[in-house]
Amino acid sequence: MPVTTRTVEYPADGLTMVGHLALPAGADRRPAVLIGPEGPGLNDFQRRRADALAELGYVALAFDINGGRWFSDPEEMLAYVMPLLADPDRMREIGHAALDVLRAEPRTDQDRIAAIGYGTGGAIALELGRDGVDLRAIGTINAVTTGRPGEAAHIRCPVWAAVGSEDPIMPPAQREAFTAEMQEAGVDWRLVVYGGAQHAFHHPTVDHTVLPGVAYHARHAERAWHDVVGLLDECLPVVSPA
Template identity: 80%
Template sequence: MTTITTRTVSYPADGLTMIGHLALPAGAGLRPAVLVGPEGVGLSDVERGRAEALAELGYVALAFDLHGGRYFDDPEEMLARCMPLLADPDRMRDIGHAALDVLRAEPRADPDRIAAVGYGTGGAIALELGRDGVDLRAIGTVNGLITGRPGEAARIRCPVWAGVGSEDPIMPPAQREAFTTEMREAGVDWRLVVYGGALHAFHHPPVDHAAPPGVGHHPRHAQRAWQDIVGLLTECLPLAG
């Protein structure tokens, strides 16, 4: 099995000291790199594990932080933190850019070959980086189908893949339609996969604290969504070349 290395990285963003998780593949030399954004509850072992899985494939990966090291297991606290954030594209971009700067500063990361993927709030941040014109090779978002300010999606310079559960009450059909309309009108190369029978955060393993209504794990679709993200990276951010 490939040996990877990991380390914690601290950096300022949104008035907080963020604590990210950097995973490096074995070997030496530049490698393509991936930002991994967490759900609104905050960075957890799930996203750290995703970064490590990407490093095992050969990518430099940074699972970035949203809340200054905090994890919100209380849904009301999480919403009080995330709803204003999701309503403020500039704050989301600042958080994304701060993480992107950390990733670009890593000597193993190729600054010209970077993708951004994320879940929920982290996926919304990945999209905002695209709307801000960042030179990304791919954007992937699960559950985070947040529309942006009018016209700014035209700045997206890479393919966008989005995944959502068909029964997700937080990203209902009207939200999915608004997202696809935005992508279509902007001329973006986009895909949307609707996973039948899945709720919000279907990719996330069960948690040991109260979850908001409409949230639930779907093991088969979780694996399928991960395979789809890996496929996106294989297409848009190949490890060779």
Template identity: 85%
Template structure:
């Protein structure tokens, strides 16, 4: 296990001052890098810990912000912000590109070896970066299966892995089918993992505030989904010691 250093980074996006969490492995050499997008609630210690875990494995990792340093524990406030965002690919791309610029500007980052992963809204942003034609080595999304504008999935130039709970009412079979049909029509190297019995945000540890109906933690599948993300990175963006 390597020694990890972390720091907060401020940057501008979506008219807000975003506050991201950057985690770096020991050393001074350039490393493959991972952009990590949070659920619609916003950046929390869950994503910060995931960035730290990836840094321990040798990646430079940036968990990016959605709401200007805020965590939206009120479901209605979260929906009021995220639903318009999810309906606006250009806004999603702008938020993702601003974070990507921060990660690329980090001297430890190998700018030619970057992957994007995310959860919910953050996962949708990761996929939207691919549709925008960003040069990524891999895209991983859990619960973030949006369908893009016609033809734009052709911009995706890397493997895409998606995970979803079988009982997720927010990402029902019709949403999954539309997403996979889009990926297939564009010739993307795609995979979809359906976790049996899991609800929306099954990967996220339990929270002490009100959540939307259909949201729930599934400990076994949460561990499996994280292993699937790590395996995706190991395949597409290996760390070379």
């Protein structure tokens, strides 16, 4: 049986979010994964990632952050995203709304959920952890963001983070602040720095203007996806039904 997908609409942050749910073959409960998009919004890249995880046996929800919009204008995107990134409570509201949709899916194993995200979506995944959500793993790419003092101690699962060495948006000082926060909180954390990669190195080239310091790196994109799958296999293994 093939993977099945459907669009799901749900309210969050005063908007109607439009997510993409992918279900593996079968009818049994499976571990589940939230997938958060980068600042411009949810597009076919994250939808395909959800489909790929469903092919591996996971229930996967690629969630929305912009009310179904995709920002092709970098300045318009920043005007929306920067206030969001500065407001942990808004990020948590968006994350919890998506988590509620994932938990409402009958195929989801309620006790086995992970959250991964890219850019803004990764920051939201981290905020769910800082809010004490019972997750099995958190994975972020291009999002080594720090939170409010002391709240990282609420993270209850391993955290894997990835960033490009030449990322001007997540520079060395930001990486150091993130790792110091994780270490002080006693989190089981890992940071992978991909040499020569810039911001959003995981995302295939788009056909509109991008911010300086943003560039695709095909080799590291493949490696990062391999590492994400490895994180899930370690912390959230799929057990096929007998």
